[in-house]
Amino acid sequence: MRRRGRGAAVAVESLDWFVQLAESGTFTRASEELQVSQQTLSSRLAALERELDTRLVVRSNPLALTRSGETFLAYAIEQRDARIRMLRQLGETSIGGAGVLKVGVSNVRGRLLLPNILRQFHESLPNVAVKVIEGANEELVRLAEAHEADVVIARFDGAAGDVEVHPLYEEEVVLVATPAVLGAALGVAPEEAAARAPELGLEALGACPFLLEPVDDISGRIAHAELRRAGIRPRALVEGNDMITLLHLAHDGLGAAFCPTLVLEEMPQVADGLVRVGLSPAARYRISLGTPAGIGPWSARSVFEDIAGALYGA
Incomplete structure (x- = not known):
């Protein structure tokens, strides 16, 4: 043979x-x-x-x-x-455009951003389907690097050179709690705790019960780093991966949660009644749109990027 x-x-x-x-x-x-x-x-x-x-x-x-x-x-x-x-070019030349746009995003960020983005996207390109791929931030960055997603919404610090990064907006993690929870930790009345919150440092709140995410995503990693920086060994009353659940528990007065400002802005009905305590500059970061480099233009991806930028861009 x-x-x-x-x-x-x-x-x-x-x-x-x-x-x-x-x-x-x-x-x-x-x-x-x-x-x-x-x-x-x-x-x-x-x-x-x-x-x-x-x-x-x-x-x-x-x-x-x-x-x-x-x-x-x-x-x-x-x-x-x-x-x-x-x-993609074959899809572009079909009637009305077609294909599948693969979007990588975290669970929480997807729940808050994608409904508005995709509503307008499908009005512009009704024949293009969207596949949403959820994961932690590092997983999403790897998707873009491996060309396994067309566009990724994530933090791209230190991403490989084969990813084109387009800044979308600035985000910050803050500590949120009810005045009653802060007051109990400080030994003062809730009203006084709420008034003092803007000037408080995290180190003053070591007695708080905390609602914590694990360290495998942005807000959880920042929370644990800030607690270490403040010299606090936290009493974690609840630990879980779902930031929305933790925020609801904070709203109900169960403890203090570390939360991205995006979540508070997009969920005012839950954020109402919570006071914010600022953290260090390390709690601020940029969320960007990442796309695989060298793939070439595709109108579906461009439309998605334009809509996301118009709705949420700084």
Whole structure:
């Protein structure tokens, strides 16, 4: 039987699997992302190396690419991006435009921003579907870096160079609580606590019961850093991933919550009755729109960016 060798075309799926393996760094992580067994992935790589008649990967932990592997990775990424451009252009030329716009956003930010954005988006492009991909901030940044989302709403500090970042608005995490909760922590009347709140520092509130998010997203990470900075070992009355739930609990007087200003602005009915305590400058950050670089123009993505900027841009 004649060997196919280096002149043969490589299957699209093999290209995608190899890119995922190279970006993940281990067979374990790559197989989880691809939702295949490690044995299947290893067999596919071995078949690809036989097909190309060259070794692509040094099977270490983390794995390393050979020189041929680095060359093939650049080719595979180029082919993936070209395929994405082709599919989008085909959608652009169909009647009225078509396709699927993949939007990455956190659960809370999506609930607050997307209804207004998508209402106008579908008025402009009724034939373009939207797939919303939710995740923590680091997961969303990786989506943009891996070209697995068309536009991502996230904090992009330190993002890779293959992501185009367009600033959207400034956000800040503050501590919120009812006057009664602050008053109990300070040993004063609620009215006095509310009056003193703008000048309070977090270090004065060590006796507060806190409602905390974990450290795997922006507001939770900032909250824990601010507590450490203030020298507070918090009494966490409630811990959970849902900021909206924690804010409702703070409104009901259960404790003090760390909350992005966006949530307070978009939920005035819950924010009413809560007082804010400012934190350090490290609690301020920028939320941006991130798009994969080098993909080329696409009207659906541009329309989404324009609407988001008009509604929420600084």
